[in-house]
Amino acid sequence: MKKAEIKLQVELDDNNVPEMIQWSSSDGENSDELPAKAMFLALWDSQYKNSMRIDLWTKDMPYDEMKRFFYETLQTLGDSFLRASGGDPMAESVIGDLRDYCAHYADKMEILEGQN
Incomplete structure (x- = not known):
């Protein structure tokens, strides 16, 4: 079985507001960290039958x-x-x-x- 890893890094200011978002994937052609200004991450929790979400955007988006x-x-x-x-x-x-x-x-x- 093949496995891949998606990595997210978020730098926050003193008020926990994102200043920088970077991501990388072990399965992509380029595994370098890439910048992003915003992200939506949604995961399905089958036990509780609901979505778990993280919505972030940087101050300068x-x-x-x-x-x-x-x-x-x-x-x-x-x-x-x-x-x-x-x-x-x-x-x-x-x-x-x-x-x-x-x-x-x-x-x-x-x-x-x-x-x-």
Whole structure:
């Protein structure tokens, strides 16, 4: 069995606000630590049937990038759910609704303007 390790390092200021986030993976092409401005980590606890989450962003994460980060995260959650559903027509319908919401969000937050 193959194993991989994902490592996260977070530097906090005196008020426990993240100043720097770095991550690395033993399974990637480059195992060097890479910087990140924000992260969402979600794990499923099957014993208690709920999510455990860590949402962090650095002090210098620009608001426009945070809006884009949320948009792309919502889009990729939909992609992941479609893969996990195995082609369930109801999942495809619901993800269509999510895509519509993502388009609305992008429009309201002016995320995709000026992009090709």
